[in-house]
Amino acid sequence: MKTLKYIFAILILSVSFVSCSDDDENTSVEVNPVEGLAMIYEIPAADHTVQIYSEKTALEVGYNEISIRIKDKASDKYVTNAAPTWMPMMHMETMEHSAPHTMLKNDEESTVYKGYIVFQMAGNDTEYWEIALNYTLNGQAVEETLRVSVAQPADGLIKTQVFTGSDNIRYILAYVNPKDPQVAINDLQAVLYKMENMMSFPMVENYKITVDPRMPGMGNHSSPNNEDMIYNAASKTYTGKLSLTMTGYWKVNLKLLNANGDVLKGEDVTESNPESSLYFELEF
Amino acid sequence: MKALIPVFPLKGMLRNYLLCAMFGSISVPQLYAQETPVDSLKLIHLNEVVVISEGKQLDHQKQRKPLSTLDEFLESSRSISMVKRGAYAWEPTMNDMASERLAVTIDGMQIFGACTDKMDPITSYVDVSNLSEAQIGSGQQGAVFGNTIGGGINLKLEKSNFRPTGWNGSLETAFESNNSMRVFGGELNYSDEKFYLNTDAIYRKADNYSAGGNREVKFSQFEKYNFSVNSGYKLAANKSISATLIYDEANDVGYPALTMDVSLARAVIGSLSFNQDTLFGNFSNWESKVYYNKIKHTMDDTKRPDVPIHMDMPGWSETAGFYTQANFNKVKHHFFFKWDGFYNKSYAEMTMYPANSNEPLMFMLTWPDVRTKDVGFYAEDHIPFEKASVKLSTRLAYHSNTVADDFGLNSLKIFYPEMEETNTRFLKSFSAQYHKMLNDFHFNGGLSYGERAPSVSEGYGFYLFNSFDNHDYIGDPNLNTESSAEANISVTYKKPTFEITASANYFHVFNYIIGVVDNSLSTMTIGADGVKIYTNLDYAKLFNVSLSGRYTISNAFKFTGQVSYHRGVDDEGENLPLISPISYRSAIDFYKNQYSALLSVEGAGEQTNYNPAYGETKTAAYATLSASFGKRFFINENDLFVKTGIENILDTNYSSYTDWNNIPRMGRNFYLTISYSIN
Secondary structure (H helix, E strand, O other): OHHHHHHHHHHHHHHHHHHHHHHHHHHHHOOOOOOOOEEEEEEEOOOEEEEEEEOOOOEEOEEEEEEEEEEEOOOOEEOOOOOOEEEEEEEOOOOEEOOOEOOOEEEEEOOEEEEEEEEOOOOOOOOEEEEEEEEEEOOEEEEEEEEEOEEOOOOOOOOEEEEEOOOOOEEEEEEEEOOOOOOOEEEEEEEEEEOOOOOOOOEOOOOEEEEEEEEHHHOOEEOOOOEEEEEEOOOOEEEEEEEOOOOOEEEEEEEEEOOOOOEEEOOOOOOOOOOOOEEEEEEO | OOOOOOOOHHHHHHHHHHHHHHHOOOHHHHHHHOOOOOOOOOOOOOOEEEEOOOOHHHHHHHOOOOOOOHHHHHHOOOOEEEEEOOOOOOEEEEOOEOHHHEEEEEOOEEOOOOOOOOOOOHHHHOOHHHEEEEEEEEHHHHHHHOOOOOEEEEEEEOOOOOOOOEEEEEEEEEEEOOOOEEEEEEEEEEEOOOEEEEEEEEEEEEOOOEEOOOEEOOOOOEEEEEEEEEEEEEEEOOEEEEEEEEEEEEEEEOOOOOOOEEEEEEEEEEEEEEEEEEEOOOEEEEEEEEEEEEEEEEEEOOOOOOOOOEEEEEEEEEEEEEEEEEEEEEOOEEEEEEEEEEEEEEEEEEEEEOOOOOOOOEEEEEEEEEEEEEEEEEEEEEEEEOOEEEEEEEEEEEEEEEEOOHHHHHHHHOOOOOOOOEEEEEEEEEEEEEEEEEOOEEEEEEEEEEEEOOOHHHHHOOOEEEOOOOEEEEOOOOOOOEEEEEEEEEEEEEEOOEEEEEEEEEEEEEEEEEEEEOOOOOOOOOOOOEEEEEEEEEEEEEEEEEEEEEEEOOOOEEEEEEEEEEEEEEOOOOEOOOOOOOEEEEEEEEEEOOEEEEEEEEEEOOOOOOOHHHOOOOOOOEEEEEEEEEEEEEEOOEEEEEEEEEEOOOOOOOOOOOEHHHOOOEOOEEEEEEEEEEO
16 A cells, blocks of 8 residues: 555656646747847837847947837737838938848847848937838838937946048957957957948958957956957858956957958057057956 | 884883773784884884873973973974974974875874865864874874875874873963963863863963064964863763864964064864773774864954955865774784775865055965865784784875865856866875894884875865965866885884984885976966976985984983984985985983983074075074973972973074075073972
8 A cells, every 4th residue: 555655656756747847948938039139229100110230229439239129009010021121320410321231130039020230320319220120911001210329338438439541441340249248258249340431331351350369457368269350151240259357347459451451550569659540449 | 214213211111001901902012022112002004293281280390391382392302394484383294295195194183284285284273282282194004094195194193091080170381481371271070980181271371572683583472272072981981972172272372584474273073982892792992983074264464564455265175984993913913004085075165455546455265165075994903023013004095086066166266167177086105114122122014105185285276375485376176196115124223221223214206296487377366476386206316314312321311313314306316405414413311309400402403405486595504592390399299390401502593494485483482380299
């Protein structure tokens, strides 16, 4: 009888374990596609709303990853066939210009259209950024223009460089990763664009960006095993390695080289030259 | 190298009889007694035993300086030198090898310092007040205490061990003029055949000392106190349990040779033992112990005037371990077996405060929570023949290191992207010693081989600043095991009143671990000259030779002398750092009718074999002269002992090769010690 009791107890236990794991599986299916993102704008319309998300709580100068969802009020569902396009535009007092940006794509999550914009400058009361959105909804072409505020990064660190290279071309270099730097060898990622004209910012491929992280607060201490950033055709970004030996303030000194190896911007860090004119700043 | 020269031979005999009574194993000592009367009763044959305080009531008058620090006691040993970074926490070296190449234990317990800069050798966590002796084994003769290259030191705690002495106690105080060191100590003991309890406490406080010529050495102060409790209970006639607890704390310790001081160095050391006279009929002196200790060490630069950057550097070291050991005698074989193991956690961090307070703090793990596991088996066999004996010994150990902290692992992966978090080794040691007696000559010779794993700093240190050579050091987790082939020889000529010993040893150390400059790396410490990576050299050679003698002039007067020479070179013939030049010491002892006196000279020749690459400069020759005088009084049944002395009588301003950054040593110093024992 005793053994029977034990067997019975074990059976009950195992059943409850099984049912537990079932529950877990059910909940894990429902992943919020905009989990961890902040909705920074919502554009209401008669039959739909447009939601704009970012990792940060506001748009900042530099690289901004942006996710857009369009909700059809009739079906109460996020549309997957809106095929949106966008165009950022800076309205200055005497002129207008655009900013480097990618296409919006929903290949990761069918209801979320993702892309990024590199804002070169901050807006103010008289000069401001607008994003023009074009998309189709229920067969109708829709255009929305959204005035957005773009501020300098709250931490005051420079992660975007707009400069004229020695080839007299204007370049825009923006830091992408690591977003959360570690005392480790970090995967370093940046995007590089050139300014063809006010409206056209093509991506620059096959250049090279050298990496020399330094701690000015520690006698310009550097770290080993950094790798220069080279163009990665798959991610369409420049990727390299960034070693950070401790937490604190780091200045990542950079040099931009074209495909021929000519230096377009930046200098070597030496005893007499403690920093390059091309750099990113990090704090963690 | 078995010949054992107790520092105080008369006392050595006494101790041996006590040991004999304690171990209760009469047959072994008798066998030994036939060949070498001096060290006849030591069950583990060691090179040297420095007596510290066993049976204080009897021996104070024999001690040169009763309440001196443990460091000074160890320095009086002929085989140990002390590396000094200030007045406190000296680091013992043996055969010109320091902590990482030595096995240093307290009563058989493995303890590891918590300071990345070797500011807390474990010898700094005990005090003479609770020690009876330091057992010293050179080279693989020290393998009984752990994996070693240079040798082993075991600091034996003082215990009443069921001697029927009843209650006794003592009060002690000492004062030293040079650094106004005040020492207050006391102990209270009870012991009978069934139970004993030893308690003691000691407090030391010293101000800055002055070097010769009355030049103050700033930041050389210290303060420390130490409590210990030892107790034993006899479960049956042949069975007993005992327990030990030591609490040691030092505060406000200055390190004049370094850029930082220490605000706290604290150790809690505890153990529980079980002893049984016999086991399975054939084994004797079975002793088993479990132990635990925890050390916290906090460096402090807030009192230094011009630090380029303020930093906090706390470190922790925690060790749990056990050993069980027994003797086994079979006809002519006297075996000793020991099985031991420990688990250590070493963690240290550094936080730097940037000059611009808007910037975030700079943080790094200097020891990435390294977990060391070690399980070893030691065996020795001592085989006496007529007028000769052979000792064979071996230690086989499994040793592993694991980096438990991800932050630390990722930090090290900056240098070693492919490193594994765990590193496992099998460590071996073999030794054969031969002793032969020919009339008045004793001949000793031995060959041995030993291995050691890299220390936590050598394997996993992350930007450890060494002020000696002004370099940052980085460990290498992929270091090879260091191994050593060793040969030693000694000849003693012994007459009742006269004894002279010539001895030499040679270590051929393969994969010798030392910091090698890597010019591609950028310094971390502001003002450092470069970065060194711990690296295996193909080999290094270390050679030590010494001549020592003793002459009993009369019943009252005794003369002792010693001169030694050391040489250490790496695989390219370059000098190794911290190798002693010719050094000598000599003393005349007087003892009669409760009066004792001593005149001693100690010195070294010019250090010609130094290496600037390791931050060494040539150290000049020096000699110092010291004297002491003591008197023992009996007051009723109690015992009052007064000892006074002068060290460095001529107030010489000097430093030795062991002095970190050539910080000068103490100038003229008067001391007075008073101890009162209530029996």
